[in-house]
Each structure stands twice: as structure tokens, then as C-alpha cells.
Amino acid sequence: MxxxxxxxxxxxxxxxxxxxxxxxxxxxxxxxxxxPPTPADFQHLRKTAKKAKKDVKGTRSRLGRVTVAEAWLNTLVTIEVITWFFMGEVIGRRHFVGYKV
CATH class of the missing domain: 1.20.5 (Single alpha-helices involved in coiled-coils or other helix-helix interfaces)
Incomplete structure (x- = not known):
């Protein structure tokens, strides 16, 4: 023992x-x-939120003025990002369908 x-x-x-x-x-x-967050972090968060709100307002007016070429380019970039995401999933699984358990 x-x-x-x-x-x-x-x-x-x-x-x-x-x-x-x-x-x-x-x-x-x-x-x-x-x-935990400090008061300075909350001030930084407030400034970031205000900037994001301002950017969104600018985006709304620009959204109607997107050209066909820009829209096509944005679509291609989105497809590429999604494709790389799914390829990373396949590489991580090391198998095309599901996980080997």
C-alpha cells in the first residue's frame, strides 16, 4: 500500500x-x-459609442450612393471571407463532414 x-x-x-x-x-x-472595468473604461466606451453613432449616420446617407462596382466588390469580399471561414472549419476538423468521434 x-x-x-x-x-x-x-x-x-x-x-x-x-x-x-x-x-x-x-x-x-x-x-x-x-x-473589472474602471471608470476610465466606461468613458472610453461612451466616446466609442458616440463615434459609432456618428459613423452610422454618415453611412445611411452614403448607402444609397453605392455604385454597382462597389457593391459587386463588397459581395466578392464577403464571399471570400465566408469561404475562408468554412475552409478553416474543415482544416480544424481534419474532415469534410462532421467531427470524428
Missing amino acids: SNLMGKATALLNKFKAQARPQFDEFMRYAKVELT
Whole structure:
């Protein structure tokens, strides 16, 4: 029984040693990314929202003046982005249809 406990302890120590660098990296990013927003963040968000609202108003007036060439180019770019997205999905699955489980 003590032999089993010794192996279990050794295995646990080995696991902790291997997981430590990944855990440290997670904690480094968590300190930056998972902090609650500050009042300065809300002010920046308010400014960004106002700018976006202003841009949308400008887009409405421009939307009726899009030429056929621009509309065709936008359509082609959209098709290309969608195609690359689905090709990335296939590459990630490493299979054309569904996931191999």
C-alpha cells in the first residue's frame, strides 16, 4: 500500500511540475484580461459609442450612393471571407463532414 501511495505522490508531483508553466501563463493573462472595468473604461466606451453613432449616420446617407462596382466588390469580399471561414472549419476538423468521434 505504501508503494502505491509513493507512486501516486510522485505522479502528482510530476503533474504539478508540468502544469506550473501553463498555470503561470494563465494567471499572467487573467490579471490583465479578467479585471473589472474602471471608470476610465466606461468613458472610453461612451466616446466609442458616440463615434459609432456618428459613423452610422454618415453611412445611411452614403448607402444609397453605392455604385454597382462597389457593391459587386463588397459581395466578392464577403464571399471570400465566408469561404475562408468554412475552409478553416474543415482544416480544424481534419474532415469534410462532421467531427470524428
